Amino acid sequence: MPTISLNGEQRTIPPSSTVEDLVRSLESEGLTADRRAIAVEVNRSIVPRSTYETHTLDDRDEIEIVTIVGGG
Secondary structure, three states: OOEEEEOOEEEEOOOOOEHHHHHHHHHHOOOOOOHHHEEEEEOOEEOOHHHOOOOEOOOOOEEEEEEOOOOO
């Protein structure tokens, strides 16, 4: 099973997982905010929301998921 770093913590994921799979998993665990208010970065590159379903995660990928905060 691949192991990734998610916001600095090690996490095991099923083989061939995508960013979409990871976000859904985190949503089901209650660990993410509204998906419209998050940004996902894999290995220091922003992953466009339109590619979440096709962007496959690999062993040792470093993923950062951040909440976008608006303000004025």
